[in-house]
Amino acid sequence: MATLPPNMRLIANFLRRLPGVGEKSANRMAFYLLRLPEADLVEFAHAVSKLKETTKRCKVCKNLTEQETCSICEDSGRNTKVITVVEDVVDLLSFETGDIYEGLYHVLHGKIDPLNNIGPDDIFMESLFTRIKDNPVEELILATNLDMEGEATAVYVKNKVKEISPDTKVTRLAYGLPIGANLEYADYMTLKRAIQGRNEF
Amino acid sequence: MATLPPNMRLIANFLRRLPGVGEKSANRMAFYLLRLPEADLVEFAHAVSKLKETTKRCKVCKNLTEQETCSICEDSGRNTKVITVVEDVVDLLSFETGDIYEGLYHVLHGKIDPLNNIGPDDIFMESLFTRIKDNPVEELILATNLDMEGEATAVYVKNKVKEISPDTKVTRLAYGLPIGANLEYADYMTLKRAIQGRNEF
Numbered sequence: 001m002a003t004l005p006p007n008m009r010l011i012a013n014f015l016r017r018l019p020g021v022g023e024k025s026a027n028r029m030a031f032y033l034l035r036l037p038e039a040d041l042v043e044f045a046h047a048v049s050k051l052k053e054t055t056k057r058c059k060v061c062k063n064l065t066e067q068e069t070c071s072i073c074e075d076s077g078r079n080t081k082v083i084t085v086v087e088d089v090v091d092l093l094s095f096e097t098g099d100i101y102e103g104l105y106h107v108l109h110g111k112i113d114p115l116n117n118i119g120p121d122d123i124f125m126e127s128l129f130t131r132i133k134d135n136p137v138e139e140l141i142l143a144t145n146l147d148m149e150g151e152a153t154a155v156y157v158k159n160k161v162k163e164i165s166p167d168t169k170v171t172r173l174a175y176g177l178p179i180g181a182n183l184e185y186a187d188y189m190t191l192k193r194a195i196q197g198r199n200e201f
Numbered sequence: 202m203a204t205l206p207p208n209m210r211l212i213a214n215f216l217r218r219l220p221g222v223g224e225k226s227a228n229r230m231a232f233y234l235l236r237l238p239e240a241d242l243v244e245f246a247h248a249v250s251k252l253k254e255t256t257k258r259c260k261v262c263k264n265l266t267e268q269e270t271c272s273i274c275e276d277s278g279r280n281t282k283v284i285t286v287v288e289d290v291v292d293l294l295s296f297e298t299g300d301i302y303e304g305l306y307h308v309l310h311g312k313i314d315p316l317n318n319i320g321p322d323d324i325f326m327e328s329l330f331t332r333i334k335d336n337p338v339e340e341l342i343l344a345t346n347l348d349m350e351g352e353a354t355a356v357y358v359k360n361k362v363k364e365i366s367p368d369t370k371v372t373r374l375a376y377g378l379p380i381g382a383n384l385e386y387a388d389y390m391t392l393k394r395a396i397q398g399r400n401e402f
Contacts, residue, residue: 003297005255005266005267007251010244010245011248014241014244017233018230019226020226025220027294029219029220029221031290031291032219033252034252034256041249041252041253044215044249045245046246047208047212047215048212048246048249049242050208051208051235051242055206055208055209055235064209065206066207089232093205093228097204184229
């Protein structure tokens with residue numbers, strides 16, 4: 001049985017590892033790459049090989065950045081008195097593409113998930129508490145997902161924050177979000193409703 | 202509006218150009234890359250940047266290869282008296298994954314398509330005729346697709362080959378009901394072909 005030439009096979013095998021890509025799609029993508037300009041391939045390849053080296057976590061909010069602090073924390077136009085806690089950077093991006101929120105974020109990079117042995121110390125929870133201790137905020141919006149682990153994470157954060165900074169209002173996104181939905185895939189209007197209708201938690 | 206860090210954005214924008222990848226999938230893929238081992242990313246990047254340089258067309262059949270001739274043309278176990286003409290390398294791969302064919306191939310890299318200004322000289326047609334002229338084969342199987350352009354290409358090849366090498370048998374893939382198909386759901390054109398091509402049972 002003949003297959004692709006070695007380099008194309010390596011590329012197709014790699015692409016198959018990406019989420020949502022099967023064998024046939026990976027082959028189609030590899031063939032498509034062959035038709036793109038050499039310069040674009042080289043630029044892309046360079047970015048991929050440098051990706052992990054250049055991309056760091058913001059020292060304040062743990063958002064991804066190539067600097068010490070991310071563009072959101074650096075932005076003087078944002079309301080530093082409100083922090084929204086999200087599980088992942090993709091959730092933050094969903095808010096930002098909608099341009100519906102002016103405060104800051106804190107990215108946990110995960111959620112409390114006892115079944116998979118993920119506790120508060122395995123995600124960026126402590127840095128959130130330190131941040132609030134040093135600079136108490138007016139409001140903390142909990143935007144973890146609505147599944148069991150997301151809810152558990154929200155409850156945990158709320159209890160801790162109430163101890164650390166009793167004056168901080170802790171809110172949760174409104175149930176404008178359909179139950180079982182994933183924040184990453186929510187549409188902009190739904191997210192906007194969810195921000196407007198947030199309730200005391 | 203904040204977005205991804207520059208390197209990740211470049212990667213996501215590139216991935217969006219691939220067939221079947223939208224904005225959200227491209228972002229997800231970029232985040233996924235961030236979690237892969239550095240060595241894998243570097244290996245993949247290297248393959249991508251060298252792709253166009255290393256991947257050439259076989260000088261005989263125009264299949265993709267990193268050598269002068271491809272692994273199929275090099276394989277002494279294959280029947281050199283039969284050539285199957287396909288539009289693209291993906292079509293060749295479909296035959297090869299099935300391990301159902303022992304002859305050689307000729308990849309046209311396209312089809313005659315007057316509406317898009319693609320004539321016989323724009324695809325690897327002449328090299329097929331030269332090949333047959335130099336080494337007449339017993340059978341030429343036309344495996345271009347069944348659409349209008351694929352049919353036109355098949356007719357064109359057949360007429361030319363009959364001139365060049367009158368003894369070569371020119372055949373076309375059988376068309377009919379796919380295995381496992383339900384008569385009830387078969388379309389009219391397929392049924393028509395299935396009736397026309399019926400065999401003694």
